[in-house]
Amino acid sequence: MTGLHERHLAVSPEWLALYYRHPLELTHGEGRHVWDADGNRYLDFFGGILTTMTAHALPEVTKAVAEQAGRIIHSSTLYLNRPMVEMAERIATLSGIPDARVFFTTSGTEANDTALLLATAYRRSNQILAMRNSYHGRSFSTVSITGNQAWSPTSLSPLQTLYVHGGVRSRGPYAELSDERFIQACVADLEDLLGHTRRPAALIAEPVQGVGGFTSPPDGLFAAFREVLDRHGVLWISDEVQTGWGRTGDHFWGWQAHAGHGPPDILTFAKGIGNGMSVGGVVARAEVMNCLDANSISTFGGSPITMAASLANLSYLLEHDLQGNARRVGGLLIERLRGVTAASPAVREVRGRGLMIGIELVKPGTDEADPEAAAAVLEAARAGGLLLGKGGGHDTSVLRIAPPLTLTVAEAEEGAAILADALHAAG
Structure with missing residues (x-):
């Protein structure tokens, strides 16, 4: 446990959740990427809970x-x-x-x-x-x-x-x-x-x-x-x-x-x-x-x-017609994600529209939500350099994907590939 994590726990409510077994301190970002305090670079597919809408450190905004x-x-x-x-x-x-x-x-x-x-x-x-x-x-x-x-x-x-x-x-x-x-x-x-x-x-x-x-x-x-x-x-x-x-x-x-x-x-x-x-x-x-x-x-x-x-x-x-980009790149991304998850018995559904995509995980062979699998995929994706969110009405068993709306085709392909590896590693 890092010193900052210990300090966080000492002054924060117990119900204030943190992602990951070893929580991240994000120090800076650019475009669709962020960096942590250890210098690791991540493709950001969650945008601070859908808040970094256009890009990190967008010059026009700063x-x-x-x-x-x-x-x-x-x-x-x-x-x-x-x-x-x-x-x-x-x-x-x-x-x-x-x-x-x-x-x-x-x-x-x-x-x-x-x-x-x-x-x-x-x-x-x-x-x-x-x-x-x-x-x-x-x-x-x-x-x-x-x-x-x-x-x-x-x-x-x-x-x-x-x-x-x-x-x-x-x-x-x-x-x-x-x-x-x-x-x-x-x-x-x-x-x-x-x-x-x-x-x-x-x-x-x-x-x-x-x-x-x-x-x-x-x-x-x-x-x-x-x-x-x-x-x-x-x-x-x-x-x-x-x-x-x-x-x-x-x-x-x-x-x-x-x-x-x-x-x-x-x-x-x-x-x-x-x-x-x-x-x-x-x-x-x-x-x-x-x-x-x-x-x-x-x-x-x-x-x-x-x-x-x-x-x-x-x-x-x-x-810059980011709505159009969300439609085009989001459509490509959801099809790629459906392709890479098609053979996974843990994936119940890939759904969404534009750059607002959910992947629902269940225990293989059942319709029962699997929050442990979602947590494991979140960890494996982070290890591969990809940040995701999670949610769902059935024990947070849905991976939530909502990158900045400037996401490129190459970044969409990269994220889908990392997620495919994370599903394999977690499953």
Whole structure:
């Protein structure tokens, strides 16, 4: 155990998890690579939990941060803030939400917490519909709507949460149905649930479940849900903390795979837009955003320095069509991964879209999740020079792959080869 590891354990909560038997101290990064304190170089396929969205040490972002830091770092929302207004204007337009208003936070947890505040105040109800296997953050309110037991440490809650089917396509009671019948069954479940509740405020859903193992329903499910929700006056919150900004390749926002009835009432974002800076936020139509009748500010949300980083990062993403790169390179990577895992009895499924890919591991010959195998592959991949994530609703048995969106074809091939060796070594 290193000295830094010992010091970490001495001052940190026991529940603050670290990856690897011998945890890494990352000291610097460039492009899609990072280096540890011992000088080892790694291809980064996790990007600080999907947060290094474009690249490590992207010159355009680091320059914007340095220049803004030389002027003023902080002011709060009590003063006019040009970078914040400029970023809000761009996000309002990109969101697809009519007459949109934008409020900035410092994290995805805080963004979802704000969305819950807006929805419950607007609807005057503390009932929330959420998806099974979901994850929405670590605050008291967001933990209470998280449908993943591994990430929900308490049953105490300020909200009454009811869980809906549909977030996981290949497990559960509807797994064997066709996509069309799967959607019909989930809609029927939602209709039945609404028939037994008073006045839900909102349905909150990740278009692709992140911590849950990059699972997703068939395209169109949330559009079908929206038709039902609209009849009951229930709001739709799309949690785009992990799916936003083109990561799925096919769409700029995850909700656009379910766009039959237009955009969500509320959209939340965070993670990648700051490329490592602490940025989150909420977009909602004015009627919903303006429903609060008490004072509210944000001390750190939308700070000049984080907005400068976000503006530079967003400009780079759009000018270099990183959504298109996620679609092209991500499509190649998922096919390579399916190829190298096809003969492995431990791999139940390779799924995902764009540069958001999950590999679910099970005990060979069964459908039982195998978190020990996932941990072993994580270690073997690190030894081979590749950093991965893990998650899943079944005891963290899913390898999560989400590299920066500038990933090259050569790097995708390299990562797939390292992962193939890691699966062989661990298995």
